[in-house]
Amino acid sequence: MIKQNILNQEYILTSIFLIKYTVTMKTLWTALIEPNRLHIVELLRDGPLTVGQITERLGLQQPQVSKHLKVLSEAAIVEVQPQANRRIYQLRREPFQELEVWLRSFRRLWEERFDRLDDYLLELQTHEQHTSNRVEDNNV
Amino acid sequence: MFDYHSLGPAIGEQEIVMERQFNAPRTLMFQVFTRAEHLKRWWAPPPYTLPVCTIDLRPGGIWHYCMHSPEGQDQWARSVYREIVPPEKLVYTTTFADEHANSTLGMPEHLTTVTFTEEGAKTRVTTRVQFSSAEALKIAVNIGMPQGMTITWTYLVEYVQELRDSLS
Numbered sequence: 599m600i601k602q603n604i605l606n607q608e609y610i611l612t613s614i615f616l617i618k619y620t621v622t623m624k625t626l627w628t629a630l631i632e633p634n635r636l637h638i639v640e641l642l643r644d645g646p647l648t649v650g651q652i653t654e655r656l657g658l659q660q661p662q663v664s665k666h667l668k669v670l671s672e673a674a675i676v677e678v679q680p681q682a683n684r685r686i687y688q689l690r691r692e693p694f695q696e697l698e699v700w701l702r703s704f705r706r707l708w709e710e711r712f713d714r715l716d717d718y719l720l721e722l723q724t725h726e727q728h729t730s731n732r733v734e735d736n737n738v
Numbered sequence: 739m740f741d742y743h744s745l746g747p748a749i750g751e752q753e754i755v756m757e758r759q760f761n762a763p764r765t766l767m768f769q770v771f772t773r774a775e776h777l778k779r780w781w782a783p784p785p786y787t788l789p790v791c792t793i794d795l796r797p798g799g800i801w802h803y804c805m806h807s808p809e810g811q812d813q814w815a816r817s818v819y820r821e822i823v824p825p826e827k828l829v830y831t832t833t834f835a836d837e838h839a840n841s842t843l844g845m846p847e848h849l850t851t852v853t854f855t856e857e858g859a860k861t862r863v864t865t866r867v868q869f870s871s872a873e874a875l876k877i878a879v880n881i882g883m884p885q886g887m888t889i890t891w892t893y894l895v896e897y898v899q900e901l902r903d904s905l906s
Contacts, residue, residue, distance in 0.1 A: 630877075640877060705754050707783065708865055712758045714780040715770065719762045722770075 626693045629673040634658065635666045639689065642676060646688035753868040760861050764854045767861045768825030771852060777803070786813075797822060801830065802839040816841065820849070828852040 630636050634656065641647060641655055653663045667687060670676040675693055679686045760767060770776040774791040782788040782805045790804040801817040814835045821829035829851045833841040841847075848869045855862040 636877065643877075701754065704867065705756060708754075708756045708867075710783060711781065712756070712863075714784075716758075716760060718776075718780040719760055719766070719770065722766075722776075723762060 625673040626675060626697055629669055629675055632666070632669075634662070635670055638663070638666055638670065639675065642687060642689045646679065646686045648684050648686055652687065753866055755864065755866050757862060757864045759857060760863060761859075762861055763859065764856050764861045765825045767854050767863060768828070771828060772822075772824075782806075795819065795822060800839055802835065804837070812837070814839075817850070826854055 630639065637656060638652055641652060647655075649660065649663060649667065652667070653660045656663060667676065670687075671678065673693070674690060676687050677690050679688065762770075770780070772793060772795050774793055777791050777793075778788045781791075781803070785808045786805040788803055789806045790802075792803070793799075793801045795801075797819055799819045801819065803815060805813045805815070807813075814837055815832060816835035816839045817830040817832040819828070819830045821827060829849065831847055831849050833847045835841055848867050851864075851866040851868075853864045853866075855864070
């Protein structure tokens, strides 16, 4: 039931923001809003790192770092490259590019809204004009 | 000098600003932004409609609305008014919501400032959208700033330059 609601919501968001990117946007945002995960993303911006290296730089416990990396992997923000017996984490660029597109769609939403408002005001004021004309006619 | 910014929204900044001049007096503009009967006519992107729109127009008051699709699906959103200066200014924060006006996840919380400026008999409306967690957004956008985009823009700039050269 909950799953169904989430699906519906994603469908709706997609329509409202005119793009398929909103789902990615949502997971990206939820993942990044946690400060440690944002920090991991910043570290990975400069290049791939192992769990050990990330743990060292963040000054956290390894289980915590692994937990955050799991969230980031599930959100498709990072990907893992196994190399010998090490696991190297690196950023995927796509979700960030989609965020950029999402921001653009936000602007488009407002531009279209302004268009509709323009039309509506015209209708509103034409109507008022008619109404006041009719009042004047009645007064004559 | 070619203006890169004219190509699109100011990417890399944490706010989106949109402006337009409307052929209507300022008091009317303020009303169409703050009265449900008006908002129902223009706020939702078609084919969505705005069947429910309740407004408690005071600082801390909630503006709660539902966008309804032809397929019968509802998306609720809620805004909380931060500042109201009729007919000059309106400030509110927005998130998606449920039908009881509780915030839900789905988009970054954002602060919208709408200002209404008189320009003769017309009114300029400026909408400034700022996202919370601006730091996260900034980092994310910077990572997303694809080389691809820069390349496209470079091509475009070159293309415009070529056009100019061919015309002159």
